[in-house]
Amino acid sequence: MTEFSVDAIRKGGKLALSRVLSRVEADDESGRAALDALFAYTGKAHKIGVTGPPGSGKSSLVNALAHHLRRSYPESRVAIIAVDPTSPFTGGAILGDRVRMPDLQNDPGVFIRSMATRGALGGLADATLSLSQVFDAAGYDYVLIETVGAGQAEVDIVTLAHTTIVVDMPGMGDDIQAIKAGILEIADILVVNKAELPGADQTYRNLVLMIEMGYRGTGRINGGHHRLTIATEARSIEPEGWLPPVLKTTALTSQGIAELEQAIHQHRAYLQASGTWNAKENSAIRQTIDKLILKELSENWKKTLPAGLYETVMQSVSQRKLSPRAAARALLAYNSE
Amino acid sequence: MTEFSVDAIRKGGKLALSRVLSRVEADDESGRAALDALFAYTGKAHKIGVTGPPGSGKSSLVNALAHHLRRSYPESRVAIIAVDPTSPFTGGAILGDRVRMPDLQNDPGVFIRSMATRGALGGLADATLSLSQVFDAAGYDYVLIETVGAGQAEVDIVTLAHTTIVVDMPGMGDDIQAIKAGILEIADILVVNKAELPGADQTYRNLVLMIEMGYRGTGRINGGHHRLTIATEARSIEPEGWLPPVLKTTALTSQGIAELEQAIHQHRAYLQASGTWNAKENSAIRQTIDKLILKELSENWKKTLPAGLYETVMQSVSQRKLSPRAAARALLAYNSE
Numbered sequence: 221m222t223e224f225s226v227d228a229i230r231k232g233g234k235l236a237l238s239r240v241l242s243r244v245e246a247d248d249e250s251g252r253a254a255l256d257a258l259f260a261y262t263g264k265a266h267k268i269g270v271t272g273p274p275g276s277g278k279s280s281l282v283n284a285l286a287h288h289l290r291r292s293y294p295e296s297r298v299a300i301i302a303v304d305p306t307s308p309f310t311g312g313a314i315l316g317d318r319v320r321m322p323d324l325q326n327d328p329g330v331f332i333r334s335m336a337t338r339g340a341l342g343g344l345a346d347a348t349l350s351l352s353q354v355f356d357a358a359g360y361d362y363v364l365i366e367t368v369g370a371g372q373a374e375v376d377i378v379t380l381a382h383t384t385i386v387v388d389m390p391g392m393g394d395d396i397q398a399i400k401a402g403i404l405e406i407a408d409i410l411v412v413n414k415a416e417l418p419g420a421d422q423t424y425r426n427l428v429l430m431i432e433m434g435y436r437g438t439g440r441i442n443g444g445h446h447r448l449t450i451a452t453e454a455r456s457i458e459p460e461g462w463l464p465p466v467l468k469t470t471a472l473t474s475q476g477i478a479e480l481e482q483a484i485h486q487h488r489a490y491l492q493a494s495g496t497w498n499a500k501e502n503s504a505i506r507q508t509i510d511k512l513i514l515k516e517l518s519e520n521w522k523k524t525l526p527a528g529l530y531e532t533v534m535q536s537v538s539q540r541k542l543s544p545r546a547a548a549r550a551l552l553a554y555n556s557e
Numbered sequence: 558m559t560e561f562s563v564d565a566i567r568k569g570g571k572l573a574l575s576r577v578l579s580r581v582e583a584d585d586e587s588g589r590a591a592l593d594a595l596f597a598y599t600g601k602a603h604k605i606g607v608t609g610p611p612g613s614g615k616s617s618l619v620n621a622l623a624h625h626l627r628r629s630y631p632e633s634r635v636a637i638i639a640v641d642p643t644s645p646f647t648g649g650a651i652l653g654d655r656v657r658m659p660d661l662q663n664d665p666g667v668f669i670r671s672m673a674t675r676g677a678l679g680g681l682a683d684a685t686l687s688l689s690q691v692f693d694a695a696g697y698d699y700v701l702i703e704t705v706g707a708g709q710a711e712v713d714i715v716t717l718a719h720t721t722i723v724v725d726m727p728g729m730g731d732d733i734q735a736i737k738a739g740i741l742e743i744a745d746i747l748v749v750n751k752a753e754l755p756g757a758d759q760t761y762r763n764l765v766l767m768i769e770m771g772y773r774g775t776g777r778i779n780g781g782h783h784r785l786t787i788a789t790e791a792r793s794i795e796p797e798g799w800l801p802p803v804l805k806t807t808a809l810t811s812q813g814i815a816e817l818e819q820a821i822h823q824h825r826a827y828l829q830a831s832g833t834w835n836a837k838e839n840s841a842i843r844q845t846i847d848k849l850i851l852k853e854l855s856e857n858w859k860k861t862l863p864a865g866l867y868e869t870v871m872q873s874v875s876q877r878k879l880s881p882r883a884a885a886r887a888l889l890a891y892n893s894e
Contacts (some may be wrong), residue, residue: 252882259880426735502875509874510855512885517854538839539844543596545589548849 226517258357265356269381276389280471299355300332303367390419415468595694602693606718613726613834614750617808636692637669727756752805
């Protein structure tokens with residue numbers, strides 16, 4: 221990647237940006253070189269993860285939030301990364317290219333990127349991090365990362381966000397309760413969307429109650445030991461002191477969105493005052509470095525193995541003569557001789 | 558682990574089994590030794606993943622299926638591993654220990670294990686694989702693995718199953734459609750549960766249509782190139798030739814469960830006839846070996862670094878003077894000198 225294109229991206233050229241995003245998402249040599257060159261300009265954007273169970277209206281909320289940010293801070297730019305669970309499998313082929321949030325498409329200060337075309341399983345979080353770095357370097361002030369569903373992928377993705385918003389809605393069943401319990405721990409801000417629906421107050425009260433039970437139960441308020449031991453590195457560095465607020469919104473009419481924006485900026489102020497902002501950045505960087513080193517170590521090691529040895533050992537394991545651990549030991553022992 | 562306890566487990570002692578499962582889930586030294594000792598007895602169990610969107614009634618379906626298998630094949634034993642998304646965060650503390658499927662609890666041929674206590678993020682799939690190996694070695698013929706939600710974690714978990722059942726239900730919204738598209742690719746069998754509800758026929762027709770569109774669209778029928786390039790190793794080795802059947806069930810009344818069991822055994826016959834059964838086993842083993850080697854390589858490498866060097870390099874990256882890739886290169890270059 222030439223300096224020219226770094227310039228073009230930094231100057232706000234959407235076509236140049238779009239091209240680099242594609243290269244970075246493909247994770248090819250030119251994409252990696254671009255990330256390298258752009259890295260010096262990163263570290264400013266506020267990365268905001270938005271997650272929650274299906275049907276809770278996350279897309280609408282992201283849409284309303286982006287609108288509100290653009291109206292309130294006309295100088296700021298907003299990037300949206302929509303991580304679609306169809307991506308690892310279908311390349312989005314079944315649903316086709318859904319046109320999302322059409323009223324934002326013509327706003328020059330908004331860039332929407334769908335990850336529906338991402339093919340690599342297990343690489344969603346890495347790819348999301350890389351894309352958000354490109355937006356960061358390109359001068360986008362907010363990167364909204366929307367993930368559908370709730371599971372490991374969401375956890376991996378939200379650990380790279382500074383602020384995680386968990387969206388819920390009234391009247392979901394018992395199965396959803398389980399999911400809520402799971403994603404409560406990762407929430408910096410909780411939103412009851414579709415608050416105009418019957419049962420919204422009940423859902424709101426439940427969430428407040430679960431927050432209190434959950435954080436007391438897992439010790440976050442009383443010392444935070446549980447959180448420290450089970451959380452990922454990125455989460456474990458977060459100090460005590462932030463109790464997630466629960467908000468009610470109706471994204472379609474922008475009801476409550478101003479309050480949500482306020483909570484986001486309060487969380488940002490908290491992160492910066494407590495040093496967590498930098499700690500989160502550094503944790504993500506550390507993970508990236510470690511992954512790159514691991515990949516290189518693995519490739520170098522494989523080169524030292526004589527042809528056929530791996531397959532011979534693998535055959536013994538396949539015949540249950542050797543356990544996988546014994547096989548790993550045998551292969552490593554050969555190498556160190 | 559002594560040979561005695563291997564014997565105890567193989568003889569069907571539930572207490573001995575329960576203890577080993579706990580050690581294996583904790584992934585401590587005794588758990589690893591147990592896995593090593595038990596590995597020789599693995600490779601027989603039929604691992605069946607059951608996944609789908611929240612509210613689709615997966616637990617009830619697993620319950621009904623286990624009952625049916627036990628009634629139809631009284632000699633067989635059934636293990637159930639319920640992977641709860643609350644686990645990475647709360648240790649299940651919020652919901653407490655839900656007593657699941659009470660009518661199966663007293664069946665000596667059924668063992669139910671909840672993964673709600675699993676703490677390690679990112680390790681769910683590994684832990685599930687390890688537990689299923691213990692059940693396999695202990696002589697369980699079927700290991701039913703239930704995962705809630707749909708996302709990366711589910712994908713990682715189901716790739717270790719021989720047969721993946723994706724459960725859907727009538728009348729879910731647009732957001733769910735996206736998820737369905739995502740999990741269609743991993744389905745060996747599709748189930749419309751709660752088939753007594755209005756809209757079941759519509760959901761059934763949609764799924765049949767999506768299967769046809771999806772597999773044609775992604776080239777599974779016409780050559781399967783797309784699947785081969787984007788799938789994980791475990792999936793990519795599956796040959797063409799199996800078109801996932803779509804079934805209607807009402808788990809609560811066991812309606813359609815006999816047909817489901819039939820489809821499961823048809824799929825098993827297909828896997829065995831095509832050689833995919835062994836290929837799947839070997840792919841899982843290969844992944845395990847590779848992970849063990851990678852872990853060891855990484856630990857050995859870290860030992861060779863002089864104290865403080867990593868942190869010095871990290872500081873340069875944190876100040877944006879060095880990119881993560883340049884940092885990785887610098888650290889690796891030191892090591893190879």
